[in-house]
Amino acid sequence: MLFLIIKRILLGLITLFIVSLITFVGTEILPGDACTTYLERQAFGEQLEACYRRLGLNVPAYERYVSWAIGAIQGDFGYSLSGEMPIKEVLGPRIKNSLVLASAAIFIGIPIALILGIITALWRDKLPDVAISTVTIFAMTIPEFISATLLILIIAIWLEWLPGIVIVPTDVSFFELLPNIILPVIAIAMIMTAHMARMVRSSVIQVMASEYVQMAILKGVPYWKMVFTHVLPNALLPAINVVALTIAWLLGGVVVTEVVFNYPGLGRLVIESISNRDLPTVQALAIILASIYVSINLLADLMTLMLNPRLKTLQIRK
Amino acid sequence: MKLDNIYQEEKKSNFTKVSEIIITMASRPSGFIGLSILIFHVILAFISPYIAPYDFKAINPTLMLQAPSAEYWFGTDDLGRDVFTRTILGGRTALTITFFGSLIALLWGGLLGIFCGLVGGKTDDIVMRIVDAFLSIPWILAMLLIVSLLGTSTEVLIPALGFFYGKGIVRVARAATHDVIAKDFIVSARARGHSNFSIIWYEIIPNVRDAILVEGAMRWSWMLLGFSSLSFLGFGVSPPTPDWGLMISNARGLMSFAYWSVIAPIVGLSSLIIGINLTADAFAKALGIDRSTKAPV
Numbered sequence: 001m002l003f004l005i006i007k008r009i010l011l012g013l014i015t016l017f018i019v020s021l022i023t024f025v026g027t028e029i030l031p032g033d034a035c036t037t038y039l040e041r042q043a044f045g046e047q048l049e050a051c052y053r054r055l056g057l058n059v060p061a062y063e064r065y066v067s068w069a070i071g072a073i074q075g076d077f078g079y080s081l082s083g084e085m086p087i088k089e090v091l092g093p094r095i096k097n098s099l100v101l102a103s104a105a106i107f108i109g110i111p112i113a114l115i116l117g118i119i120t121a122l123w124r125d126k127l128p129d130v131a132i133s134t135v136t137i138f139a140m141t142i143p144e145f146i147s148a149t150l151l152i153l154i155i156a157i158w159l160e161w162l163p164g165i166v167i168v169p170t171d172v173s174f175f176e177l178l179p180n181i182i183l184p185v186i187a188i189a190m191i192m193t194a195h196m197a198r199m200v201r202s203s204v205i206q207v208m209a210s211e212y213v214q215m216a217i218l219k220g221v222p223y224w225k226m227v228f229t230h231v232l233p234n235a236l237l238p239a240i241n242v243v244a245l246t247i248a249w250l251l252g253g254v255v256v257t258e259v260v261f262n263y264p265g266l267g268r269l270v271i272e273s274i275s276n277r278d279l280p281t282v283q284a285l286a287i288i289l290a291s292i293y294v295s296i297n298l299l300a301d302l303m304t305l306m307l308n309p310r311l312k313t314l315q316i317r318k
Numbered sequence: 319m320k321l322d323n324i325y326q327e328e329k330k331s332n333f334t335k336v337s338e339i340i341i342t343m344a345s346r347p348s349g350f351i352g353l354s355i356l357i358f359h360v361i362l363a364f365i366s367p368y369i370a371p372y373d374f375k376a377i378n379p380t381l382m383l384q385a386p387s388a389e390y391w392f393g394t395d396d397l398g399r400d401v402f403t404r405t406i407l408g409g410r411t412a413l414t415i416t417f418f419g420s421l422i423a424l425l426w427g428g429l430l431g432i433f434c435g436l437v438g439g440k441t442d443d444i445v446m447r448i449v450d451a452f453l454s455i456p457w458i459l460a461m462l463l464i465v466s467l468l469g470t471s472t473e474v475l476i477p478a479l480g481f482f483y484g485k486g487i488v489r490v491a492r493a494a495t496h497d498v499i500a501k502d503f504i505v506s507a508r509a510r511g512h513s514n515f516s517i518i519w520y521e522i523i524p525n526v527r528d529a530i531l532v533e534g535a536m537r538w539s540w541m542l543l544g545f546s547s548l549s550f551l552g553f554g555v556s557p558p559t560p561d562w563g564l565m566i567s568n569a570r571g572l573m574s575f576a577y578w579s580v581i582a583p584i585v586g587l588s589s590l591i592i593g594i595n596l597t598a599d600a601f602a603k604a605l606g607i608d609r610s611t612k613a614p615v
Contacts, residue, residue: 011450018451026463137348141595142588143543145550145563149570149580157574252458256547260570271551274462286459293454 008301012294016287020072023286024065068283077284087284090269095288098265101181102254105188106247113193113243114236117200121235122227124205132197139194144253148187148260155183184261188254195246200239207235237307244300251289342604343597349604352596359590363410372400374407375558386578393578395569404560405582409590411561412549415475416541422480423487423541424534430484431491431530432522435499436514446492452485457544465553475554479545483537490533494526528605535598539591546587562587 071077077087116136120129139147155161162183207213208231216226258267266285273281343349377397386393392401434442452460460482468474498504499522507521548554549563557564562583569579 011447014447015451015454018448019455022451022455023463026467137595138588138592141539141543141592143547143550143591145547145566146584146588149566149573150584153573153577153580157577252456252544252547255456255458256551259551270459270462274466274553277466282459282463286455286463289456289459290451290454293456297454 004305005302008298012298015294016290019290020069020283020287021065023283024068072284072287077280087281090281091266091284091288094264094266094269097263098254098258098267101184101188101258101263101265102251104181104185105192108185109189109193109196110243112189113196114200116193116197118204118227118232120197121201121204121208133201136194136197139190140198142191144187144191144256145260147190148184148257151183151187152260181263184257184263187257187260188250191253192247192250195250196239196243199242199246200235203239203242204231204235207231210234237304240304240307241297241300244296247296251292339601339604343600346600346603348596349600352593352598352600355589355593356597359409359413359593362406363413366406366410370403370407372403374399374403374560385576392582393576395565395579396572396576401565401579401582404565405562405586407560408562408565408583408586411472411555411559412542412545412563412587412590415472415555416479416538416545418476419479419483419541419545420534420538422477423482423484423537424530425484426481427484427487428491428526428530428534431488431493432495432518432526434488435492435495436518436522442492445488449485449488452482457482458547461544461548462551462553465548470554470556472555475545479541483541483544487530487533487537491526491530494529495522498522498525529607532598532602532605532607535594535601539594539598542591542594 068077077091116132120132123129156163163180213226213230216230221230254265255267255270257263258265259271262268266289269281270285272278273285340353344353377399378394379397392405395401395404430445434445461478464478464482465474468478504517504521507517512520545554546561546563549561550567552564552567554563555561557568565583566580566587569576569583573580
């Protein structure tokens, strides 16, 4: 058990190490570097040399990687290019804003997804299932930027209920942010909920067809008691992992949604730093987003491990 | 009697097999809708240059933001270009790029996955670690990096999308290979002294083909989503190419008084993605593959 947990954590760390290598190499081979972009036409002679020295770009790439990695482990990502301020300070409020957005979407989305998934599975192929499933297919296939644009068009422009674009400074307090995030949260939660509801549905259907549920029916266990004691615990366990993977995958959608709503989070920073060729920030973002992905998956693995007595003694599947 | 049946099964030509699968797909309502939408879009992509009423890049300042009329069916955009023309042409780039992108993804992802599954051991471990690492970088960040590194021409976008969306196929192909690898016919092929190449080509591929094809069909719809998101963010095809993602991002700022120029591309893009998605789902069901519990990684 302990061995399994340690193994999962080690694998996660190795993954992060490879991600850091990939992003470092990836940003390293981008044409031009931080200094030529920053200085633009003055990028020659003494000024360029000075800039290289200031940003530490005059040493070989592998030395830079090592010093960068040591800093990154301590949470110090160096200086951003455009603002000339520590990346840590740029990232802090952005991470907070994105976390508010994502966790609001998750907390709204998971219960709704559970309820919808269970309803559609229990009334399989009946009217509630057909209706809800049709809606979820639409919600999960339409790109985030389309659903977000439609939300703005209908709710903000035609009905004029809520502001369509978030116009707040980056380091805004939580309560000032609240009315602004309703539409972005709906946009993200919609697609997230649809994905999760589909998975819960098929998971419940699988368990309903199993022999022990048939047995419970034959024994005469009341329907709802059977659903809550026999079906749900067994159906939701495998769904945890898939839900975690989905949440991690949807991080990309959060980026797009933030751009549509002009929301001051990590996503807009991704776009800004890539268009500005702000490579130190891009590296920091890549490592942070990958860490979020890895830790969500790790958490899901550990939860499954804790909740599933069978896995305590066995090897994790794979 | 039983032997006769087996004999008949083998005599079926590829054409009959394919048409049988398509008939099975179309026999469910969702599959029928998906297939019709997809076929409609493909036909439209082929004939749209010949039926487009106006030039897609003809700018006409006197016709800015006209509401839909008999002359301009979907109105005009902020540069006076005909929205109907641009909408029916808008799927061509997206369909071409993502179709060839998925083919590339299928090829390299499938072959690498089969190879890893067959060889196993250290090679397999190392490749899978790298694939996992690539999977944990959010797709949007990776695609933006690739595009800003290499530019946004078609020759870059196709292999970039193909590479990036192929890594998930590696896992599926590897898992499918693991399922067949312990079967008797592989063991006997090894005993007969077949090479790895011959085992892959004659024994494994026919058995894992369905699983990989279904995965590839699903990737197609995700790739289309990724591609149009890139266009929307301004990192995809460059203007004045008519492209739905680009059209939506251009018309978005003006939609409070010219909603038509944003609705038309939205309908085009959503219907195509839903069509591909339903088709892929029906395809999976027709081949008897359950992928409903899979995460969209």
